[in-house]
Amino acid sequence: MRLFLAILLCKLSRALLRLLGRGGTALPGTLALRLCPDAVSRLAKGIRCVMVTGTNGKTTTCRMIEKLLREAGYDPMANRSGSNLERGIAADLCANAALTGRPKKRWAVIECDEAAFKRVCGEVQPAVVVVTNIFRDQLDRYGEVTHTLEGIRIGLERAQKAVVCLNADDSLVASLAPDAPDRVRFYGIDAALGEGADVSDAPRCIVCGAEYEYEYHTFAHLGGFRCPGCGYSRTEPDVAVTAVDALTAEGSAVELRVDGKTYPAAVSLPAAYNLYNAAAAVAAATALGVEPARAIKGLARIESGFGRMERFELGEAKITMILVKNPAGCDRALEYMASVGEVSAVFCLNDGTADGTDVSWIWDAAFERLFADPAGAPHNIIVSGRRAEDMRLRLKYAGADENAVTVIREVKALADELASMSGEVLVMPTYTAMLPLRAELAGRVGRKEFWK
């Protein structure tokens, strides 16, 4: 009875919010959990579920897995809006349930916040778990990276049946392997893609404390790590990008080895970090029984997600929106920005709870990269958001001329300005800065909201 009421109330409040033009899931989910605290575990019963957690790449990896499953003939539900806390997951499970509690869809791809993971994992009992990576992120909320790691470890202990897909190149993530003995599927990149970060989030061995040595780097602390102290080192992955043939603004051409056999693969999202997401998605899909060749084919048809490399064409302006929320993700976006070359750059920095109330992370991201070669520097820079002044200050110390940086506070005015530009425009907002700007741009190009 409580479950019935929870589902009913959740569905009603959600419908009401949508009538008001809002896509909220937080309130309906909170209501459902208030009425029926074990709603998640009851509604997840009978669903084959893939759960994705980690610092960066959760949303895109989920989208990829969803696509690969769909192409293989399954019809999974997903929490697509990126509301990945327990309440958002509860709301989406309610939406997927008949009033009796019976699930409409029998497969699910669920993105889960890394801090909520340990609770949700025990309730959902996933068939497959993917851990993308662990970077320093919103220290005010998550605490230190080792704390995040510990939370995921507890979650894995509660997911006794799950096949666990771990990033072999991330020394923090890979250290979770002993927590799921015999059930681990490693994925990674066998080729060097770049250099390590100036400030590594994991310079020292998680087991013994000695400084890692690297055979090669992909980016940040990811790569072919090995501890000279205790021998803890990268495991040969089951799913690996073995060669990168091309990286363009449209996507990548690579070779992918799956359980010993190598296939050519096209990934329809640009940037090297999406190769990790692609390898993770293939590891998860094949763990669920999808044929490798079939899974890989799906990678060529991935569309970009909500604010993640999402494109908008507005007049002469070719706008790409890249959500950023921590130094590692921001560095990848800056790398991409530098590779595109002559761009207009827009940075929107907010300090809401979902963004991290501490904006000091911008000083750990390498904005200097944009100004290293004056010829390739952005020819036009705009800052926006509640902490626009902090952003401008960061750019000044990275090498920008402070007088050439424009501050635009209001979303409509910012969208007007973007529409008046021409050429490649890269917009890098934090989460709460992304939502209103994305809605405004989507409205102007006639794109549907995610809940439609």
Add this chain to the structure above:
Amino acid sequence: MTELNICHLYPDVLNLYGDRGNVLTLKKRLEWRGIGCAVTELPIGERAPLGKFDLFFIGGGQDFEQGLLLEDLRSGKGADISAAVNDGAPFLCVCGGYQLMGRYYETHTGEKLPFLGALDLYTVGGEERLIGNFAFETEFGPVVGFENHSGRTYLGEGVQPLGRVIRGYGNNGSDGTEGARYLNVFCTYSHGPVLPKNPALADGILAAALERKYGRAELVPLSDMSEREAHDSVLKALTGE
């Protein structure tokens, strides 16, 4: 040529919260004035005679790496640092680096970790973290930043606070003090990082270093438009003024 040698202590493990921005700020503000600047990083396992440096920076870190750090300090580097402090070398110490300069850290379970003891202060671990934007009044005017610490720090008699809390918690959330001043040592819980948004404090520390090395410090004023606006926007959000 006028030049400062800056030593960044433990950048390999004490590097949370954009601490690099403090070193970058010191460097840029010297460069913009035509003053030379060399930054030397001194990670775990490396020692150097500290007498050749004019200014030191120590940031905050993760608990995970603290054990390694204490071991390294015991190898003799800790004594070197204390000697440099007593010799009048300017230091900026933030968060964990600040606590490290004190006598000890008592965890909330009662375990006492002996620290450097270069300054007469100590820290007691608390359950609740003290987190948020904050502001405090100093001899350089109001300083703004972000604090995030579970330790509560208490100052001994010979040590002055760096400032008085305007909004936020500061050293311990109860006595209204924030940070510490002793000889030429500047300690604070403020990251953000602290120096970019507080150019008067940055210049104050640079002046102390130049004064000590050359007997005089001439720092020509800089434009500081972005610095001032970033500072004022945080102060305004905190105080409504």
